[in-house]
Amino acid sequence: MAEAHQAVGFQFTVTPDGIDLHLSREVLKHIYLSGVTSWRKRAIRFKNGILTGVYPASPSSLLIVVIATMSTIYARIDPSLGMIDTIKRTMPVSGYMTVQTQTVFSAILFSTGLWLSLILMLRYTLKALLSYHAWIFESHGKISFCTKLWLVCLLNMFSGRRPLLYSFQTSLPRLPVPRVDDTITRYLESVRPLLDDEQYNQMEVVANNFKKDQAPKLQKYLILKSWCATNYVSDWWEEYIYLRGRSPIMVNSNFYAMDLLYVTPTHRQAARAGNVVHAMLQYRRKLERGEHAPLRALGVVPMCSYQMERMFNTTRIPGIETDFVQHLSDRKHLVVYHKGRFFKVWLYYGGRHLWPSELETQFQRILDDTTEPQPGELKLAALTAGNRVPWARARLKYFSQGVNKASLEAIETSAFFLTLDDEVHGYDPEKLRSLDLYAKSLLHGKCYDRWFDKSFTLIAYKNGKLGVNAEHSWADAPIIGHMWEYVLATDCFHLGYTEEGHCKGDISNGLPPPIKLQWDIPLECQEVIEDSYMVAKVIADDVDFHGCLFDEFGKGLIKKSRTSPDAFIQLALQLAQFRDKGEFCLTYEASMTRMFREGRTETVRSCTSESTAFVRVEGWPPLAQRLDLFRKAADKHQNMYRLAMTGSGIDRHLFCLYIMSKYLSIDSPFLKQVLSEPWRLSTSQTPQQQLNMVDIKRFPRYVGAGGGFGPVADDGYGVSYIIIGENLITFHISSKFSSPETDSYRFGQNIRQAMLDIRALFDQKDKKEKEM
Structure with missing residues (x-):
């Protein structure tokens, strides 16, 4: 045993002449090396902590500020507007220093204060720049003047400095609390394709009653929480979605x-x-x-x-x-x-x-x-x-x-x-x-x-x-x-x-x-x-799993059709879902909110009026009309994804309003219904090439297969997908054997066919253009 191995390093016996102590050189050597490693680790952490703490400035910039201040003093210019003299007069130890020492010490204190003030100003400037999100809504290849100016400012601020992992943490903006009106409007829009007219009218009444009666009070408390907490969602999300769950x-x-x-x-x-x-x-x-x-x-x-x-x-x-x-x-x-x-x-x-x-x-x-x-x-x-x-x-x-x-x-x-x-x-x-x-x-x-x-x-x-x-x-x-x-x-x-x-x-x-x-x-x-x-x-x-390697085409061909690969796949999933079950369902797609401090995820509700319109008209309308419906659905999905990423999603806001209603003992039929709705199609894209450590063009076989998760609903599917390189997409599909409505292999085949059928639309378009 390792503990026993270390224990025998020190041996002693008590003799009439006193204690006879024997020390193992090997063990002492290991103890010394462990101590050196520990102190070296602390020193590196301390150094990196300072570098992170002053970013985007550098510790050496303090020396520059001090030298500049001292130079102006010797040139008989007072950049402090009298502050250095004030510091000199109020120093409690000034009686023990010469006049020159007092001046130098006061200048150093002033320079340090000025340097810290400049760092705070830089950080708030950086936070203001990072709060600008209009760039994400602009079309690919079309950059506005404001975005160009923002990009120049951001790049200039980062130039010449290699940021560490946590350099930006204190400069990241807080996740904003959306307006209740916006959230309710987007929610009603998201459930419209899933409800008939009577059901939708009932939901509209319940939602509007909530917006008028209960939401204002809940929203005020939630805004107060957003001022006090680093992120108004993440702590409750971790506690109530994960840690309070009592099931396996x-x-x-x-x-x-x-x-x-x-x-x-x-x-x-x-x-x-x-x-x-x-x-x-x-x-x-x-x-x-x-x-x-x-x-x-x-x-x-x-x-x-x-x-x-x-x-x-x-x-x-x-x-x-x-x-x-x-x-x-x-x-x-x-x-x-x-x-x-x-x-x-x-x-x-x-x-x-x-x-x-x-x-x-x-x-x-x-x-x-x-x-x-x-x-x-x-x-x-x-x-x-x-x-x-x-x-x-x-x-x-x-x-x-x-x-x-x-x-x-x-x-x-x-x-x-x-x-x-x-x-x-x-x-x-x-x-x-x-x-x-x-x-x-x-x-x-x-x-x-x-x-x-x-x-x-x-x-x-x-x-x-x-x-x-x-x-x-x-x-x-x-x-x-x-x-x-x-x-x-x-x-x-x-x-x-x-x-x-x-x-x-x-x-x-x-x-x-x-x-x-x-x-x-x-x-x-x-x-x-x-x-x-x-x-x-x-x-x-009970877990029914199917791994589907789709190698007919990939990101390269999808981009040629001027469509987001994620939107393309999400529309294929909607088409596959409709063919699999003959109906649409509430669909969950995870997006990240990590552009905000301590951000985690937000939900994109991928089943929209635009996507259902595209799926329903499959086959019979003219090609141009089908392509137009596809592009409208893809654009809608992209816009919702961008809203989710920039803090304007629906579900985390409604979740936090629900938790707040529980704390305040407010019974809300609207929030109860929203939080009880099942996600029969839960999807997520696995990110790839976050580090770019492997050139997959040179080493095309060194690609990961992604990952997956279990089914969220008893009668639904869980789908994780990873877009690998230019020509491969891997789907991980889960469901439950106990559900007579689901079959993971069948759904995988439906996804494959849906992907091919959407591609066929663009092939037909290209063929017509060539014939013309």
Whole structure:
């Protein structure tokens, strides 16, 4: 055991001559190196904290201001308009200084104050510039004079300075609270295609009554909250949408990300895990120091980086009424699950990260370990897959003392969780359902071989394939996607493998072996574990998944038709939905609000009057009319997406009004109805190439397969899609076997045909133009 290995470094015996002390040089060396690493880390964080704190200025600019002030004083010019003399007279220690020293010290104080004032002015200027969103509504290739001027100002402010990850945080604008009138109008517009005339008239009356009677009071309190909170939505969204849910988070909340689609760098399970874990540690080190470059729309407009703070060393802790997210500082270990056993693996040795080859050795030791699981250990993680209340009670009763407490603490305080899976998964074009089974394995596995409460679980399969299962409360999918892109690119293009498929590098001889966690789980607790497992298994067995690789065309061809790829796909989904069920439904598309401080997501209601008009007239009108309806629907979708991104969405505002009504004990039939409406088609686009670490034109096979999530409604579909390069789109489709109305494979075929049929419209148009 590692603790025992360290403990024997110091030995002493009591003799008649006094205490005879023996010190291990090797252990002292490791202690010294750990101390140096710790202080170096603190120094770097302190330095980067200063750089972030003064951005867009630099610390060196203080010296420039001081020198300029001193120069004017010696030239007998007073730039302070008498303030330096005032400071000189009021200094309490002026009697102990010469006149010249007093002047210099007063000038330095004035210069520092002036410098801080200039930084504040720059920050408010930057915030004002970042509050300008008209650029997002302008047509592609058509830039107004105001936008050009704004862009020049923004670029000049950023020129010559490399921003760190959190440099823009305090300069990002706050998410605005939309006007109630605008939200109600857009809501009624969104439900119009789903209701007949009588239903719509009733909804209009209910909505207008709410707008007149209850909304003004709720809105006033919500505006007050927006002044006090950094973001008026995010804290309530995290608490009420995620942490207060008492149903299982497996499938219902957690999501997954897949490995590279076509490439497996090595088929050695331990080696692949070793490289990827090392890449994650590199990413974490840069994250903790704030050294990653912030994401920027158009390469200019910064996105909020707040969600990235809790990526590592984070666990969702169960509670009776509500869970909470526990985030810790730098953790030096991870916990590995393999065939029912839990192992603690140290990530540092001698004050440094373990090398990939050393991590491979540790993981291979676990794979070679033949010990049996202890009673209750095999399915222990099923507690995190079942209902939250039984898990919370079991945690308090059975895991609050002794070895159980220590072992559970090792899991919950680990950097992240790793499963060395004993199955083989990945995309295989020769196997019909390989992508479907791969997705199901990542989403729920065996229901007891992922720790669903960890911020994420890394899964390494026997054939060298990988994947990630992520808990949703702490962050959204683009955050995990950012890390995953970095890790896969680092694994393949920077770390690499030997010809035999092993990790590169040497191995230290003194490496302590993994520590097998010990458990003492009584029979009553084992029954709770089994109950949680049965609940989770029913959910997992009901998930109908289909992975659809659409390679007929991609982003390249869609852009030639002068249409947004996202709008194109969303209209194809509406067409597929109508063909699948013969009716339209309330459709959810996630968009981000990260141009605002601590922004997360907003909903785009993709089923519109324009999209339904396009779908309904399929086939019979003239080509020009069909294309006109398509473009109107696509333009409408794009406009709604832009409104959502710029803080003018519908659903987060209505959600917060509903929470406020609960706090104020105001009963609102309108808000109740809005919040109870099911999303039978829930969609999300997985971002790709956030970092541009891999040139997919040069390396077209090194592309990820994206990720997905479980169905949101019992009788609906969950669809995640990723636009990969110019010629590939991957769809991840989920539904429930228990619903007679849904079939994921059937829906996938409908999506494929809808995509082809929309493309055919443009092919016919091009053919007619050539004939003319």
